[in-house]
């Protein structure tokens with residue numbers, strides 16, 4: 001399978017090691033550029049390949065949110081330095097997926113203190129199977145050393161940066177990150193903006209209802225000026241996230257009604273519950289796949 005730039009951009013790294021020859025993957029990483037976008041003084045997003053990164057920096061040190069893939073660590077470090085930031089002191093993972101934690105080992109070795117939801121450490125510390133793909137356990141240096149069940153607050157660079165643990169959504173170890181003064185929120189993969197339909201990783205304990213709950217949690221913190229960093233895709237507004245939340249919630253309602261009415265998955269898919277929404281049907285998660293995940297997540301057999 002050819003690994004296209006779009007796939008990398010969409011973070012569909014599932015294809016990366018499973019299908020692409022190693023040299024091809026290396027070449028693709030060699031061509032990846034890390035592009036910064038300033039969101040507030042001392043807060044920037046970095047776009048490359050894999051999950052979107054956020055950087056918080058200033059006189060008290062640099063916090064990185066997620067770190068994409070190991071072959072990109074050096075480029076990410078250079079991009080951080082180009083912002084005028086010191087080397088990464090703290091790293092927070094929004095969840096365990098390898099397109100968000102692939103740089104952990106490198107950054108852990110470089111001295112970063114890694115933090116995440118309790119279940120990120122649990123999943124990274126053991127082999128994970130998803131479909132026919134197996135992720136080996138991560139080395140100790142790549143694991144979060146500070147973990148939390150509810151969240152953690154970092155008091156630095158003139159504001160509180162809060163990691164808020166969520167109920168199962170994209171996985172069972174998701175966090176959103178809130179810059180309370182800069183008015184920025186990183187949603188991790190509980191939110192994809194424009195690039196694909198929602199992805200609920202059921203084999204990692206995800207739950208479609210948690211996607212709605214995650215959006216509600218963020219929306220309660222947001223106003224019309226808030227800059228929302230999705231796990232993948234461009235920076236979003238509160239209105240974008242509201243539209244996404246509405247779509248997911250209404251699709252849940254339709255699929256749930258179908259299950260209650262005794263309809264099969266095929267009958268529910270045939271009713272086209274996604275019609276009428278402004279969604280990207282050509283992303284990593286296709287309409288039928290999304291409906292199937294919603295169905296299974298709601299207990300459909």
Ligand SMILES: [Zn+2]
Nearest residue numbers: 095097170189
């Ligand atoms: Zn993910």
